[in-house]
Amino acid sequence: MSVLDDIIDGVRADLSARRREVGDADIERSAAAAVPARDAFAALGGGVVGADRRLRLITEVKRASPSKGDLAAIDDPAALAAAYETGGAAAISVLTEQRRFRGSLADLDAVRAAVSIPVLRKDFTVEPYQIQEARAHGADLVLLIVAALDQRTLVDFLALTHELGMNALVEAHTGAELERALDAGARIVGVNTRNLKTLDVDPGVFAPLAGMIPGDVVAVAESGVVDADDVAAYAAAGADAVLVGEALVRSSLGAGADPADAVRRFAAAGTGAQTERTAPENT
Numbered sequence: 001m002s003v004l005d006d007i008i009d010g011v012r013a014d015l016s017a018r019r020r021e022v023g024d025a026d027i028e029r030s031a032a033a034a035v036p037a038r039d040a041f042a043a044l045g046g047g048v049v050g051a052d053r054r055l056r057l058i059t060e061v062k063r064a065s066p067s068k069g070d071l072a073a074i075d076d077p078a079a080l081a082a083a084y085e086t087g088g089a090a091a092i093s094v095l096t097e098q099r100r101f102r103g104s105l106a107d108l109d110a111v112r113a114a115v116s117i118p119v120l121r122k123d124f125t126v127e128p129y130q131i132q133e134a135r136a137h138g139a140d141l142v143l144l145i146v147a148a149l150d151q152r153t154l155v156d157f158l159a160l161t162h163e164l165g166m167n168a169l170v171e172a173h174t175g176a177e178l179e180r181a182l183d184a185g186a187r188i189v190g191v192n193t194r195n196l197k198t199l200d201v202d203p204g205v206f207a208p209l210a211g212m213i214p215g216d217v218v219a220v221a222e223s224g225v226v227d228a229d230d231v232a233a234y235a236a237a238g239a240d241a242v243l244v245g246e247a248l249v250r251s252s253l254g255a256g257a258d259p260a261d262a263v264r265r266f267a268a269a270g271t272g273a274q275t276e277r278t279a280p281e282n283t
């Protein structure tokens with residue numbers, strides 16, 4: 001069984017426990033009653049061309065990962081997210097998967113209350129319930145991982161996400177998955193340079209796939225950023241936005257830590273290096 005399959009088994013088990021406790025009708029009601037979602041497409045630079053273009057950072061509240069175990073003891077996820085916003089992050093990603101990433105809906109709630117920029121609920125979405133749950137908890141974006149969904153389900157989940165006023169970050173790792181994301185009508189596409197089946201990271205995966213992403217779709221490079229040079233490399237390869245987890249979480253540790261400044265440096269390096277993609281517009 002691949003790591004991805006194993007994670008999804010755990011997600012399904014945790015999900016059925018929550019559904020017994022909260023109930024489908026309740027979550028549907030709270031999703032409908034939630035304040036309108038923020039426009040994450042615009043926040044991530046969708047439709048911005050020429051001199052106004054700048055590299056957007058999606059900074060992640062990430063306590064642990066299956067490949068590295070515990071990354072950082074985050075005592076105050078709200079304070080960390082607020083520092084990211086101060087540094088100029090375009091959006092905050094919050095891991096809510098419990099077993100491997102030690103995330104929770106409580107983290108999502110805390111971050112939501114602390115920032116005014118869009119918030120991504122980062123989880124392994126396999127049931128429509130999770131999309132409604134994300135909205136009920138104030139998320140503006142959900143993650144849809146192509147490798148975890150058949151095409152029909154991906155299309156349905158994207159439609160539900162849009163019906164609820166949210167955007168989806170549709171994540172691919174291969175050219176075939178990227179084609180499926182674009183065919184489904186994704187407006188924000190992520191290339192995860194980490195293979196979720198093996199957890200190996202190869203930043204070189206991004207550039208060839210970025211060349212396939214039309215200019216009117218937001219292209220996000222995900223995973224594997226260690227320092228500002230890595231952000232610059234993704235930007236030079238055509239990224240509109242870069243999603244950074246571990247490197248920024250670690251920058252918040254220790255005496256004199258300044259996560260806002262780290263965000264500022266990463267974003268500046270990216271904006272300085274950015275090039276526009278030349279793939280044809282989606283028609």
Ligand SMILES: O=P(O)(O)OC[C@@H](O)[C@@H](O)c1c[nH]c2ccccc12
Binds near residue numbers: 123223224244
């Ligand atoms: O910590 P990193 O290498 O900067 O990676 C962040 C992010 O890309 C990663 O957390 C991620 C990308 N796609 C995912 C899907 C599920 C869980 C986690 C992820």
